Every structure is written in structure tokens, then in C-alpha cells.
Amino acid sequence: MKKLVNIFFILLFVNCSVEDKPTIYSHSGKALGTTYKILYSSIRPLDNIEELTNSIFIEINQSMSTYIKSSDISKINRGMDSVIVDYHFKKVFNKSKDIWKTTDGFFDPTIGLLVKAYGLGPENIQQSSVNVDSLMNLTGFEKVSLKNNLVFKENINIFLDFNAIAKGYCVDLISKMLKTNDINNHLVEIGGEMVASGINEVKNSPWIVGIVDPLNIKSNNFIESIKLRNKALASSGNYRKYLIDKESGKKIVHTINPKNGNAYSTKVLGTSVVAQDCITADAYATAFMAMPIEKSKKLIPFLKDIDVMIVYYDKNSDVKLYRTEGFEKLTLN
Numbered sequence: 001m002k003k004l005v006n007i008f009f010i011l012l013f014v015n016c017s018v019e020d021k022p023t024i025y026s027h028s029g030k031a032l033g034t035t036y037k038i039l040y041s042s043i044r045p046l047d048n049i050e051e052l053t054n055s056i057f058i059e060i061n062q063s064m065s066t067y068i069k070s071s072d073i074s075k076i077n078r079g080m081d082s083v084i085v086d087y088h089f090k091k092v093f094n095k096s097k098d099i100w101k102t103t104d105g106f107f108d109p110t111i112g113l114l115v116k117a118y119g120l121g122p123e124n125i126q127q128s129s130v131n132v133d134s135l136m137n138l139t140g141f142e143k144v145s146l147k148n149n150l151v152f153k154e155n156i157n158i159f160l161d162f163n164a165i166a167k168g169y170c171v172d173l174i175s176k177m178l179k180t181n182d183i184n185n186h187l188v189e190i191g192g193e194m195v196a197s198g199i200n201e202v203k204n205s206p207w208i209v210g211i212v213d214p215l216n217i218k219s220n221n222f223i224e225s226i227k228l229r230n231k232a233l234a235s236s237g238n239y240r241k242y243l244i245d246k247e248s249g250k251k252i253v254h255t256i257n258p259k260n261g262n263a264y265s266t267k268v269l270g271t272s273v274v275a276q277d278c279i280t281a282d283a284y285a286t287a288f289m290a291m292p293i294e295k296s297k298k299l300i301p302f303l304k305d306i307d308v309m310i311v312y313y314d315k316n317s318d319v320k321l322y323r324t325e326g327f328e329k330l331t332l333n
Contacts, residue, residue: 001261003055003118005196006307009085010213012152014171015306020043020147021043021045022041022042022185022202023041023042023043023200024041024200024202024203025039025040025041025042025045025046026038026041027037027049027050027053028040029050029053030247031054031057031188031190032057032060032061032065032166032167032191033067033127033168033169033191034167034190034191035190035191036188036189036191037188037189037191037248038051038053038174038186038187038188039176039186039187039188039207040183040185040186041186041198041199041200042183042201044183046178046181046183049221050171052177053174053177053183055175056144056170056173056177057170058170059086059088060088060170060173061168063086063088063091064088064089064162064166066112066160066161066163068293069326072085072086072089072163073089073161073219074105075152075159076153077112077159077160077240078115078215079150079156079157081150082150083150083296083320084149084150085146085149085150085151085152088169088173090146091148091254091279092162092165092166092169092279093151093162094146095165095220095279096109096141096162096283096284097141097146097167097284097293099165099284099287100141102299102303103258103284103287103291103299104295105140105165105258106259106287106290106291106295107139107255107258107260107284107286107287107290108139108141108258109141109142109158109161109162109164109165110138110140110141110143110158110160110161111139111159111161111256111258111261112159112160112161113139113140113157113159114135114136114256114263115161115256116134116159117131117135118256118263120242120263125183131185132260132261132262133261136261137155138155138157138158138159138250139158140258141259143155143158144158145283157184157221159217164253164282164283164286165282165283166287167190167191167193167278167282168193168232168234168277168278168279168281168282168283169182169278169279169282169295170190170279171188171189171190171193171194171278171282172195172232172233172278172279173196173275174195175188175195175197175278175292176192176196178197179197183200184197184199185197185199185201186198187197187200187207187209187228190212192212192226192234192235193232193233193234193235193278193281193282194200194209194232194233194234194278195208195231195232195233195277195278196228196229196230196232197230198229198230198235198267198293199229201220205227206227206228206229207227207228207229207234208225208226208228208332209225209226209228210222210225211223211224211225211226211233211235211270211309212235212237212270212274213312214269214270215269215311220300223270224272224275224309224331225329225331225332226330226331226332227330227331227332228274231274231276231283232274232275232276232278232280233272233273233274233276233278233283234272234273234275234282234284234285235270235271235272235279235285236255236270236271236272236285236286236288236289237269237270237271237289251282254284255290256287257290258290266289266290266292267312267314268288268289268291268292268293268296268310268311268312269311269312269313269315269319270289270310270311270312271284271285271288271289271307271308271311272285272309272310272327273285273288273306273307273310274306274307274308274326274327274330275306275307276305283310284303284306284308288300288308288310293310293322295324296308301324305331306316306324307324307326307327308322308323308324308326309321309322309323309327310323311321
């Protein structure tokens with residue numbers, strides 16, 4: 001009888017071990033004008049993950065989507081001065097202000113009117129001729145402030161656009177939601193911006209992610225693959241969203257230089273930034289796309305907890321890679 005009891009407990013232990021083995025679960029969909037995907041390792045799936053994720057997207061859209069006319073940012077852009085903004089808006093606004101200062105204005109959420117004029121805004125209507133000088137008078141983040149949950153603009157026509165940082169912030173929110181639900185090992189990605197928390201428990205290794213080659217975006221080969229653990233990664237490039245100027249034939253790119261209003265391709269082809277959170281990585285990846293490569297190289301060593309890779313053309317039009325030492329340590333090569 002004792003042997004039978006022992007055998008029973010051994011079988012029970014084996015069965016529990018099999019059942020308790022972590023599995024990689026996946027959840028994906030569309031949001032914020034792009035796609036998203038969540039991979040997480042857990043003993044069992046999070047049953048209400050879609051509901052929890054959608055609730056975050058709804059909050060962010062209602063706060064900061066320039067594509068939704070009833071959102072807080074759309075009301076502010078139309079000149080309403082009594083809009084009380086929420087926690088999300090304040091968080092993104094203050095982070096944007098910090099990075100605007102650090103990058104000497106190369107990250108600037110007030111370039112929205114230029115984005116619209118070039119045909120890359122919510123309506124995708126390109127103006128026949130863009131009066132850059134006139135529109136530049138309505139840009140500059142120094143002309144916007146946030147006090148007592150209210151936004152103040154020096155000119156009613158200034159147009160705010162947080163699309164270059166909101167996705168990264170949303171990635172952070174979803175990662176935080178998963179941790180609240182005791183899912184600490186996960187990879188969250190929205191439109192190329194991502195957070196890797198913990199490890200891939202099935203492989204017992206850091207999360208491995210690939211970075212798109214800006215010169216060969218349709219290839220299955222990545223320009224780089226890196227190991228991420230408790231870090232965020234954001235990449236930016238003008239290969240995702242652009243138009244062709246009907247008159248000049250030049251490529252009109254989504255990354256606009258806030259200093260001169262230029263929306264045409266530069267020597268910088270793609271940027272990737274690793275940071276402690278995705279809101280930071282997202283904003284800096286955008287800033288380094290707009291910033292001249294030499295200026296970026298001078299600034300990056302002074303940034304704390306930031307590692308960077310920049311793909312660019314040198315003066316001989318040869319493709320070069322700039323990588324910080326910390327970024328190189330993350331690579332698989």
C-alpha cells in the first residue's frame with residue numbers, strides 16, 4: 001500500500017511539473033494606426049488580455065490621437081483653451097519637453113502643421129505648395145506650456161502632435177499592465193517600438209529581436225539582431241511612411257527637421273535606440289533621424305542609459321554604421 005501511495009505522489013508531481021511548464025502565448029492586432037504584438041511566457045494564458053489591452057489603446061487615443069476629432073489633443077489643436085488633460089497627456093508632454101531641451105529642439109511635437117502641409121497628417125492631403133517660412137512661425141515647443149492640467153499656446157494655430165512618442169509610451173503601459181497581472185516575462189511591440197521584460201522562459205534566454213535594414217526593408221534579413229532583457233528598443237526610418245513630391249520627384253519623408261522645416265531625405269537612413277523605457281527610446285530615435293549625424297555623435301555620449309545604432313551615408317555616399325559600445329554588446333554577431 002505504501003508503494004502505491006508513493007507511486008501516486010510521484011505521478012502527481014510529474015503531472016504538475018508538465019502542467020506548470022511555461023508556454024509562449026501570443027496576442028496581436030491593430031491599433032494606433034499600426035500593428036501590435038505581445039509575446040509572453042506563462043503557465044496559462046491571460047484570459048482578458050484583449051480587453052485589458054484595448055482599454056489602454058482607448059485611453060491613449062482619447063487623450064492624444066490627432067486622427068480622432070473628439071480627443072483632447074484635437075480639441076486643443078482647434079483652439080479650445082479649457083481642456084483639462086489627463087495623466088497620460090501630462091506624462092507625454094513633460095517627457096517631450098525634457099527631450100526637446102536635451103536635443104536642442106530636434107525633437108519637437110509642434111511640427112504638426114508641417115506634417116499636415118506635406119500630406120503626412122491625419123487627412124493625408126498634400127498642399128500644392130508648402131510655405132515653410134510661414135509655418136515655421138507656428139512651430140517651436142517653447143511656445144507651449146502646461147500648467148494646472150491646462151495647455152497654453154502662444155498662438156492658437158499651433159498644432160501639437162505626439163505621434164513620435166505616443167506609441168513608445170503605450171508599449172510601456174502594456175508592459176506595466178502585464179506585470180500587474182504577474183506576467184513578468186514578455187515582449188511587447190507596437191509598430192516596431194518594443195519592451196522586453198524578463199526572459200524567454202521556454203528558451204531560457206533573453207528576448208531576441210531583429211532590426212530592419214533601412215536599405216532593404218522587404219528582405220527577411222535584419223541589419224542587426226540584438227538581445228534584450230528589461231530594456232526598450234525603438235527604431236525610426238523614413239522607409240515606413242513617405243510620399244513623392246509630384247513637382248520635384250523628391251521623396252517627402254515623415255521625419256521633419258524642426259530647425260528648417262525640411263521634409264526631404266537626409267544622410268541618416270535609420271536609427272535604433274535602446275533605453276530603460278520605450279517612451280524615451282521612441283523620442284530619441286525620432287530626434288536622431290532629424291539631427292545631423294555629427295551632432296548626434298557629439299550628444300549621445302552624454303546621454304545616460306541610452307545606447308544607439310545609426311545607419312547613415314558618409315561624405316562619399318557609402319553606408320556606415322555608428323554604434324555605441326553598449327549597443328555592440330547587445331548584438332548577436
